[in-house]
Amino acid sequence: MTPKRNTVPSIRAMKGTRRIGMVTAYDYPSGRLADAAGADVILVGDSLGMVVLGYPDTLSVTVEDMLHHTRAVARGAVQTSLIVGDMPYLSYHVSVEESVRNAGRFIQAGAHAVKVEGGKPSRIKTIQAILDAEIPVMGHIGLTPQSVNALGGFRLQGKNNDDARRLIDEAIALAQAGCFAIVLEMVPSELAAIITERINIPTIGIGAGPHCDGQVLVWHDILGLYDGHTPKFVRRYANVGADMQSAIGQYLADVREGRFPDDATEAYHTANDEELKRIYGAAGVALDVPPKALN
Numbered sequence: 409m410t411p412k413r414n415t416v417p418s419i420r421a422m423k424g425t426r427r428i429g430m431v432t433a434y435d436y437p438s439g440r441l442a443d444a445a446g447a448d449v450i451l452v453g454d455s456l457g458m459v460v461l462g463y464p465d466t467l468s469v470t471v472e473d474m475l476h477h478t479r480a481v482a483r484g485a486v487q488t489s490l491i492v493g494d495m496p497y498l499s500y501h502v503s504v505e506e507s508v509r510n511a512g513r514f515i516q517a518g519a520h521a522v523k524v525e526g527g528k529p530s531r532i533k534t535i536q537a538i539l540d541a542e543i544p545v546m547g548h549i550g551l552t553p554q555s556v557n558a559l560g561g562f563r564l565q566g567k568n569n570d571d572a573r574r575l576i577d578e579a580i581a582l583a584q585a586g587c588f589a590i591v592l593e594m595v596p597s598e599l600a601a602i603i604t605e606r607i608n609i610p611t612i613g614i615g616a617g618p619h620c621d622g623q624v625l626v627w628h629d630i631l632g633l634y635d636g637h638t639p640k641f642v643r644r645y646a647n648v649g650a651d652m653q654s655a656i657g658q659y660l661a662d663v664r665e666g667r668f669p670d671d672a673t674e675a676y677h678t679a680n681d682e683e684l685k686r687i688y689g690a691a692g693v694a695l696d697v698p699p700k701a702l703n
């Protein structure tokens with residue numbers, strides 16, 4: 409029997425039942441592999457900007473960039489994973505109408521839901537309008553990378569009581585607005601535990617400790633493919649970057665040393681060998697094609 413695709417209600421229903429495994433993906437192969445590995449949710453994250461496009465932060469990522477990559481992930485992840493498209497900076501900040509239209513473009517690109525950062529009252533209004541257009545929304549609070557300039561860096565959030573209280577209020581507001589899950593990024597484990605207990609939708613942690621209903625990590629961090637700063641909450645499960653570099657290095661050495669391609673196993677041959685040599689292989693046969701003859 410073909411396994412069924414996770415849905416927004418099925419992910420929501422996992423709260424209190426089993427932990428949710430979410431991972432980012434950015435293209436056809438990562439979408440296909442994450443799906444085949446059994447990811448409950450695949451996030452086409454705007455971390456794309458840093459780990460795929462080489463920007464120092466996520467702020468330069470555009471809706472067009474995100475849609476291009478969402479389409480590729482959707483072509484790869486065709487089995488069970490729910491696909492969430494991350495709305496990039498400026499795509500939901502200007503007006504409610506523009507935000508709804510941009511969110512809809514993600515759905516048309518193959519996402520099943522969108523993720524929006526922040527939980528202040530004006531953001532809740534925008535999220536309600538997106539939900540009103542039948543587009544499921546995943547919230548994201550704590551360290552919200554699109555606010556890196558306002559926050560003064562990629563740092564732990566909710567450290568003092570006032571900030572902790574604000575984050576609890578935002579989580580409750582997002583849940584009451586109708587979000588189906590909330591990412592908690594870089595907040596103390598104890599605060600994540602309180603938020604997880606206080607709301608009736610799943611929390612998905614990243615640098616938020618083990619008490620969340622699920623966890624998310626960035627594809628390149630899990631696999632050892634990113635050479636930028638790696639925060640302490642990342643667990644690296646492979647060193648694929650080093651393997652890739654070594655494989656490409658071996659290929660280049662084989663080319664330079666004449667070991668690739670092998671004429672017996674990695675090349676095509678013609679039955680016309682003798683004739684070809686007889687006609688064209690003899691010294692003195694003019695092989696230069698005058699440019700005119702190409703027209």
Ligand code: KIV
Pocket residue numbers: 432451452453454455456494591593614624625626
């Ligand atoms: O863009 C992203 O990858 C994210 C996750 C880290 C939650 O927002």
